[in-house]
Amino acid sequence: MVGKAIRMERIIDRNSGRTVIIPMDHGVTQGPIEGLRDMKTTIDKVVNGGANAIVLHKGLVRSGHRGRGKDVGLIIHLSGSTTMSPDPNAKVPVCTVEEAIKLGADAVSIHINLGAETDGIMLQDLAEVSHVCQEWGMPLLAMMYTRGEKIKNEFDAEFIKHAARVGAELGADLVKVNYTGSAGSFREVVEGCPVPVVIAGGEKMETDKDIFEMVDGALKAGAAGVSIGRNAFQHEDPTAMVRAIGRIVHEKASIEEAMKGLKTTD
Numbered sequence: 001m002v003g004k005a006i007r008m009e010r011i012i013d014r015n016s017g018r019t020v021i022i023p024m025d026h027g028v029t030q031g032p033i034e035g036l037r038d039m040k041t042t043i044d045k046v047v048n049g050g051a052n053a054i055v056l057h058k059g060l061v062r063s064g065h066r067g068r069g070k071d072v073g074l075i076i077h078l079s080g081s082t083t084m085s086p087d088p089n090a091k092v093p094v095c096t097v098e099e100a101i102k103l104g105a106d107a108v109s110i111h112i113n114l115g116a117e118t119d120g121i122m123l124q125d126l127a128e129v130s131h132v133c134q135e136w137g138m139p140l141l142a143m144m145y146t147r148g149e150k151i152k153n154e155f156d157a158e159f160i161k162h163a164a165r166v167g168a169e170l171g172a173d174l175v176k177v178n179y180t181g182s183a184g185s186f187r188e189v190v191e192g193c194p195v196p197v198v199i200a201g202g203e204k205m206e207t208d209k210d211i212f213e214m215v216d217g218a219l220k221a222g223a224a225g226v227s228i229g230r231n232a233f234q235h236e237d238p239t240a241m242v243r244a245i246g247r248i249v250h251e252k253a254s255i256e257e258a259m260k261g262l263k264t265t266d
Helices: 002-011 026-030 039-048 058-062 097-102 119-136 157-169 183-191 208-220 238-251 255-262
Strands: 019-023 053-056 073-077 107-114 140-146 174-177 197-200 225-227
Touching: 002 073, 002 107, 019 073, 019 238, 039 053, 039 238, 053 058, 058 073, 097 119, 107 119, 107 157, 119 140, 140 157, 157 174, 157 183, 183 197, 183 208, 197 208, 208 225, 208 238, 208 255, 225 238, 238 255
Parallel strands: 019 053, 019 225, 053 073, 073 107, 107 140, 140 174, 174 197, 197 225
Antiparallel strands: none
């Protein structure tokens, strides 16, 4: 699959073999939250910080909201739900692979909530999207979360390593999951998943150091990078934050070096 390999190099750094993805698809779920009101400005900031790829819904690509600065890998998100829904965990298809191709996507992503009442339907959607991606040579990022009545702790390594494996088993080229809280427990996730794993950023963290410690721990466990949204685009200096994360991911900088670099402005 030459086409898929070429596209993968647009979202994963060919030298480090790792990636810094900034998801900005939150507008469908939560509306125009802080950091995502002026999309062109925010995209420029994270791209200038060195992001390898961004995640957007199709409508913003059509509106020209891909930024004005450097080029960046484009991942178009195929699923959605809103916080107004009776069941926000029930993600439904809102875009197709073919639409994403026409919009110039380098990859597509789909969100699955294992443990939700409709997780069987979401798994079927994942399988179908995987099949179409294989036909077109389109990389697929599966965002695999564990959310529902049976899930007592969505950061439990037992649930997360299962979720990551499901994504790989059903054809994802890259899997995104929550960080389990320690390098030791996250290593179980990575070792049980035959495709690259990236971590989600989750809710806004209290300190920059908390973010860097999470990134550092995941990488030490073998993660292929990060997919961090709010902790990047809602930062007081998104460009500096993405650059600092990128130094840890691509240059193997220490937490201390990242903290020092964050305070240094151009």
